[in-house]
Amino acid sequence: MSGDTEAPRPALVLDHVTVVFDGVPVLEDVHGCVHEGDSVALVGPNGAGKSTLLRAILGLVPLASGSIEVLGTTPRAARGRVGYVPQSDQLDPEFPIDALQVVLMGRYPRLGWFRRPTRADRRAAMDALERVGLADRAHSRFGSLSGGQRQRVLIARAVCQDAGLLLLDEPFNGVDAATQDAILEVLSELRSEGVAVVMPTHDLAVAHLACGDACLLNRRQVAFGPIGEVLDPEALRETYRVPSLVRSGDPVIVAHGQGFPHRPDDDHVHEHHEHG
Numbered sequence: 001m002s003g004d005t006e007a008p009r010p011a012l013v014l015d016h017v018t019v020v021f022d023g024v025p026v027l028e029d030v031h032g033c034v035h036e037g038d039s040v041a042l043v044g045p046n047g048a049g050k051s052t053l054l055r056a057i058l059g060l061v062p063l064a065s066g067s068i069e070v071l072g073t074t075p076r077a078a079r080g081r082v083g084y085v086p087q088s089d090q091l092d093p094e095f096p097i098d099a100l101q102v103v104l105m106g107r108y109p110r111l112g113w114f115r116r117p118t119r120a121d122r123r124a125a126m127d128a129l130e131r132v133g134l135a136d137r138a139h140s141r142f143g144s145l146s147g148g149q150r151q152r153v154l155i156a157r158a159v160c161q162d163a164g165l166l167l168l169d170e171p172f173n174g175v176d177a178a179t180q181d182a183i184l185e186v187l188s189e190l191r192s193e194g195v196a197v198v199m200p201t202h203d204l205a206v207a208h209l210a211c212g213d214a215c216l217l218n219r220r221q222v223a224f225g226p227i228g229e230v231l232d233p234e235a236l237r238e239t240y241r242v243p244s245l246v247r248s249g250d251p252v253i254v255a256h257g258q259g260f261p262h263r264p265d266d267d268h269v270h271e272h273h274e275h276g
Helices: 050-057 099-111 119-131 147-160 177-192 204-210 233-240
Strands: 010-021 024-035 039-043 065-070 082-085 165-168 196-200 213-217 221-226 244-247 250-253
Touching (some): 010 196, 024 050, 024 196, 024 221, 039 050, 039 204, 050 065, 050 165, 082 147, 119 147, 147 177, 177 196, 213 233, 221 233
Parallel strands (some): 039 196, 082 165
Antiparallel strands (some): 010 024, 244 250
């Protein structure tokens, strides 16, 4: 009928996902759906299984039970359509490559490894750098950029890939306010274009700014749903297994009886085992 809009399709379906390493469950019974244009914050302490979940979505670890559907197919089949943005410090800053070349890597899934990028590919890479505000640094060596600029380049690489699902590993970790604002703006634009976003974060304030939903994890799923409902003191207390309180309307985790936010360092997607 005239005026009707098509309902968003699922970009990611987690159906009671369980992952076991060496006979020990590291992730149990994670379930939920992320639709096109949705953004979900993965919230939990170090070793909670957030990185394992990202690896499972990428098809890099086997499931003990349950299933994952990514963009209507299996994780392995969808790899070229899933953009993964690691923390910038996971890459060697001394590697002799400039920002434009990093972004062009996003075109490799469609090019293959033996075809040279075309003029259209280079234009797409420059457009992606422009979206993150770094077109003027296209020919700067990647390692010479600040941490925040490197993070934006990695997001531009995913933009250039035309990914339908974006996985970002702590994208706001250690970035300045200008970079945070730039990333938030780009993520908002991508979501308006139908891109789904999943991102681990320890910063609850950023989670509220960047995401509409949250998944609370601590080896098992504690809650999954609208962020305003899920990030409540009781759920956070169960997730972090420490006392929590509400300060100025926002939940705060209290570590070791001290009145400050508990933001433990997370491990990275490339690690095989979660620690802690």
